[in-house]
Amino acid sequence: MSGDVAVGIVAQRDNDRAHELAALLVAELERAFDAAVAVDELTGETIDANGVPVAEIADRDLAVSIGGDGTLLFVAREIGSTPLVGVNLGEVGFLNAVSPADADGVVTDLVRELRDAGSLEARVLDRLTATGRDADWTLEPALNEVLVHGPRRGPGGGATIEISIDGEPYAESHTDGVLVATPTGSTAYNLSEGGPLVRPAADSLVVTQMAAADGLPSLVVDADTEIELSVSDADGAYAIGDGRNRQPLEPPATVTVSLADEPVRLVGPDPDFFDGLENLD
Structure with a gap:
C-alpha cells in the first residue's frame, strides 16, 4: 500500500x-x-x-x-x-x-x-459470537465476554443454566448467570466473579458461573470449543455481549457461544x- x-x-x-x-x-x-x-x-x-x-x-x-x-x-x-x-x-x-x-x-x-x-x-485478539439455537439472532462479536443471565442481573434474578462443552455436559445449577470470557476479558467481569486471570496470548476461553447454588470451578477450554448455555426455570433471560449488545430470551432457550470470524x-x-x-x- x-x-x-x-x-x-x-x-x-x-x-x-x-x-x-x-x-x-x-x-x-x-x-x-x-x-x-x-x-x-x-x-x-x-x-x-x-x-x-x-x-x-x-x-x-x-x-x-x-x-x-x-x-x-x-x-x-x-x-x-x-x-x-x-x-x-x-x-x-x-x-x-x-x-x-x-x-x-x-x-x-x-x-x-x-x-x-x-x-x-x-x-x-479473539472475539466471541453468541447465537440462538433454533432462533434467528446473533449478537455482534464481543471482545471481553458473553453473559447469559435470568430476567434480572444479580441476586433474585437467576435461572437454571446448563453448560455443555462440545456437546458434553459440564455443569447445571440455579445461578445469577454464566460468563464465557476471552483471555482479554478474563481481567474484566470474569475476574470480579472469581474467574481466573488468563495471559492474553493463551489460546483459550473461560467459563465462569456466577453465584451458583451448586457451582463448579471456572473451566478453561480451548479457544475453538463450542459452548452451549441452556436456560430454564425463569420467566425471561438475556444474552449480552460486552455489557452492551443485548438479546432477550424466552426460556427454555439455548445460546451457542464460539469464536467470531473476525478478531x-x-x-x-x-x-x-x-x-x-x-x-x-
Whole structure:
C-alpha cells in the first residue's frame, strides 16, 4: 500500500485531553504525510475537523482510539479487524499500550510503516459470537465476554443454566448467570466473579458461573470449543455481549457461544499485562 494512508481517530467523549490529543494527531499526520484523517463525529464537532460515523472508520487503513479500555472496546466493536492502536488515558490499560506523550511518535511510525510496507504486524485478539439455537439472532462479536443471565442481573434474578462443552455436559445449577470470557476479558467481569486471570496470548476461553447454588470451578477450554448455555426455570433471560449488545430470551432457550470470524487486530507496542495487574482494585 505505498502511497496515501487513511486514518480514523476516535476520542473519548466529554474528555478534553482526548480531544486535544486528537487535534494534535490530525495536524501532525496531515503535515507529515498529507494523510487522509477523519475523527468521529462528536470529536469533529469539538475540534472543527472532518467527522465521520465510527463505523465508517472500518474502511480506513488504521484506527486510533484515545481514552480508556472502554473507548477501545467501543471502537473495536464498530471497526472489525481494521488495525487499531490504543492511546491510554485511563488507569488500567490492558488494551491501550501507548501513553499520551508517546502517541505522536507511535502513530506517525505506524503510518510511515503502512505507507512504505503496505501492512502492519498485529496482535490478534479473539472475539466471541453468541447465537440462538433454533432462533434467528446473533449478537455482534464481543471482545471481553458473553453473559447469559435470568430476567434480572444479580441476586433474585437467576435461572437454571446448563453448560455443555462440545456437546458434553459440564455443569447445571440455579445461578445469577454464566460468563464465557476471552483471555482479554478474563481481567474484566470474569475476574470480579472469581474467574481466573488468563495471559492474553493463551489460546483459550473461560467459563465462569456466577453465584451458583451448586457451582463448579471456572473451566478453561480451548479457544475453538463450542459452548452451549441452556436456560430454564425463569420467566425471561438475556444474552449480552460486552455489557452492551443485548438479546432477550424466552426460556427454555439455548445460546451457542464460539469464536467470531473476525478478531480484533491491535498494532503498535504490546501492553504490559503484569503492569496492568498492578492497577486493578
